[in-house]
Amino acid sequence: MALWHPYTQHKTAPLPVEIARGEGALLWDKDGNAYIDAIASWWVNPFGHSNKYIADAIYKQLTTLEHVLFGGFTHKPAQLLAERLLEILPSSQKKLFFSDNGSTAVEVALKASLQYFYNKGEKRTKIIALENGFHGDTFAAMAASGISFFTEAFRGSMIEVSRIPAPTTGREQESLDTLNGLLATGDYAAFIFEPLVQGAAGMVMYNPAPLDALMAACRAHNVFTIADEVMTGFGKTGRNFACDYLTRQPDMMCLSKALTGGTIPMAITTFTQQIFDGFYDDDVNKALFHGHTFTANPTGCAAAHAALDLLLTPEMQENIQRVSARHLDFMDEILRHPRVKTARVQGVIFALEIEREGEEAYYGGFRNRLYDFFMANGVVMRPVGNIVYILPPYIITDAQLERVYAVIKAALAEVF
Numbered sequence: 001m002a003l004w005h006p007y008t009q010h011k012t013a014p015l016p017v018e019i020a021r022g023e024g025a026l027l028w029d030k031d032g033n034a035y036i037d038a039i040a041s042w043w044v045n046p047f048g049h050s051n052k053y054i055a056d057a058i059y060k061q062l063t064t065l066e067h068v069l070f071g072g073f074t075h076k077p078a079q080l081l082a083e084r085l086l087e088i089l090p091s092s093q094k095k096l097f098f099s100d101n102g103s104t105a106v107e108v109a110l111k112a113s114l115q116y117f118y119n120k121g122e123k124r125t126k127i128i129a130l131e132n133g134f135h136g137d138t139f140a141a142m143a144a145s146g147i148s149f150f151t152e153a154f155r156g157s158m159i160e161v162s163r164i165p166a167p168t169t170g171r172e173q174e175s176l177d178t179l180n181g182l183l184a185t186g187d188y189a190a191f192i193f194e195p196l197v198q199g200a201a202g203m204v205m206y207n208p209a210p211l212d213a214l215m216a217a218c219r220a221h222n223v224f225t226i227a228d229e230v231m232t233g234f235g236k237t238g239r240n241f242a243c244d245y246l247t248r249q250p251d252m253m254c255l256s257k258a259l260t261g262g263t264i265p266m267a268i269t270t271f272t273q274q275i276f277d278g279f280y281d282d283d284v285n286k287a288l289f290h291g292h293t294f295t296a297n298p299t300g301c302a303a304a305h306a307a308l309d310l311l312l313t314p315e316m317q318e319n320i321q322r323v324s325a326r327h328l329d330f331m332d333e334i335l336r337h338p339r340v341k342t343a344r345v346q347g348v349i350f351a352l353e354i355e356r357e358g359e360e361a362y363y364g365g366f367r368n369r370l371y372d373f374f375m376a377n378g379v380v381m382r383p384v385g386n387i388v389y390i391l392p393p394y395i396i397t398d399a400q401l402e403r404v405y406a407v408i409k410a411a412l413a414e415v416f
Contacts, residue, residue: 007363017375022049025396027380035380038404040393043199043231045262046348047310048395054261054306061302070098070295077301084308085255085268088240092249093270097288098296102230102256103136105267106192108290109226109252110140110159112271113190116224116278119286124189126160128182128223133166134200135192135228135254144192147200149362162188166198167210176213183221190252191218192226195242196346199231202387203351205344208245215248224251224275230267234258234311235320235394238347251275261307266300319394323348326398327390330405339412351389354412360385366415373415377407 005016018030025048027035040046047054061077068075082096097112099105110127117124127144134150135141142151143158151158162182167175182188195211198204215225227250232242236258243250252275256267279288294300310316327350331343334352343352360366362385370383381388381404388411390404 024048024050025393025400033378035375035378036392036396036400036404037380038390038392038396039381040258040391041262041380042257043236043391044257046235046258046394047261047307047316048393049262051261051263051310053310054263054303057302057306058263058299061299065298067294067297067299069293071291075296075298075301077298077305078296081301081304081308084305085270088308088312089253089270090241090243090249092251092272093253094273095271095276097269097271097290098292099267099269100265100292100294100297101136101267102228102254103138103141104292105230105254105256105269106135106141106144106226106228107138108269108288109254110144110190110192111290112252112269112275112279112288113224113226114159115288116275117189119278119281124187126162126187126189128179128188128191128218129161129163130166130193130198131163132201132204133163133192133194133198133228135194136230145200147362164214166201166204166206167214168204168206172210172213175210176217179214179217183217183223186221188221188223190224190226191215192228195227195229195232195250196237196245197232197242197349200384202353202384203344203346203349203389203391205346205349205351208247212247215246215250219248226250226252226254228254230254230256234307235316236347236349236391238320238324240311258311259307260300260303261310263303263307264297264300265294266297266304316394320348322398323392323394323396323401326401334405334409337409337412348394349389349391351387352408354386354388356386369415370411373411374407377410379404379407 019027020030021028025037027037097108129144132146135144143161146163164178165171165175218225227243229241233255251272253270260266324347327345331345334340335343339355341353341355367383367385374381
């Protein structure tokens with residue numbers, strides 16, 4: 001087998017399941033077995049697989065202009081997409097920089113933060129991030145991430161990052177005090193965070209108010225705030241962006257995943273006018289020298305336009321609220337289960353923690369038994385240690401959701 005799969009130890013992992021096709025919330029393997037995609041294929045596919053509306057938009061664009069380099073050139077699909085996004089993004093956002101995945105969107109934001117102060121002649125070389133955050137696998141994004149076994153092999157090779165506790169219930173003041181201690185040194189360029197939900201940490205959730213307080217502290221010290229909305233963006237938390245719950249607005253935002261409805265890889269980093277102006281100079285060396293071959297790919301822009309069309313329809317907004325309401329009902333039920341330690345919901349995101357003695361490995365044996373059980377019962381879910389989460393396509397039916405819930409309840413009874 002020639003393929004090297006992500007997050008896979010090929011010596012011990014079973015052979016991957018070969019998926020032949022998808023439609024709506026369902027996937028079928030090569031043998032015809034159906035699976036409910038309860039995690040929207042790593043959180044990218046809110047409008048269902050093989051969505052005809054997005055496919056038609058892609059085809060139409062392919063017959064006109066499939067790609068053109070974005071260095072020295074521009075095109076209407078990118079221009080119009082930027083205008084449409086600015087209409088729904090927080091009003092602080094004024095400039096958009098295209099790249100090709102969530103990790104590179106973060107990379108752009110971190111590089112821009114550091115270079116902004118370099119351009120100003122001010123030495124700020126460090127970043128602040130939340131403990132157990134995840135921002136991607138390229139070097140700066142990996143440095144900002146806090147899940148150690150992902151990054152252990154590269155310790156000492158990355159930019160310097162200081163971490164503060166996530167402001168979860170009961171730790172709000174500790175988080176703010178730790179941040180203020182770091183800010184007092186004057187060494188930091190930016191604070192990056194996953195707003196309201198830390199995805200790869202196991203859908204760890206916290207409230208908007210303590211994040212507002214952290215952002216206010218950063219503003220007082222002229223430290224930029226970067227909202228990594230790669231996972232949370234485009235409806236996942238119940239609003240278009242998790243930042244829509246905040247009183248304060250970030251200096252930068254990172255977008256990807258659902259941006260194109262799970263079709264073509266594309267990412268965007270957005271900026272305030274202040275940050276853009278820090279690079280706007282007669283000195284060419286103060287430009288942001290960063291780019292990707294497929295930056296602002298017209299076909300990806302067409303997919304993003306179609307995805308926005310779908311997201312903003314009353315029907316899709318109702319779907320988001322419907323899924324959230326079903327999750328809340330299930331949470332009320334499952335919290336009474338003796339093996340459930342905690343459960344939580346934010347928008348279409350549901351998570352529960354199974355009671356276990358001691359630490360559970362991120363990719364440990366219990367997690368693998370859960371995964372195998374879900375797959376054997378026709379549901380795609382990827383537990384994080386002893387945490388099971390659902391983040392489905394918005395178009396998932398009530399019957400399909402009930403099936404997912406039923407399989408989780410069966411796993412609580414059968415997987416040990």
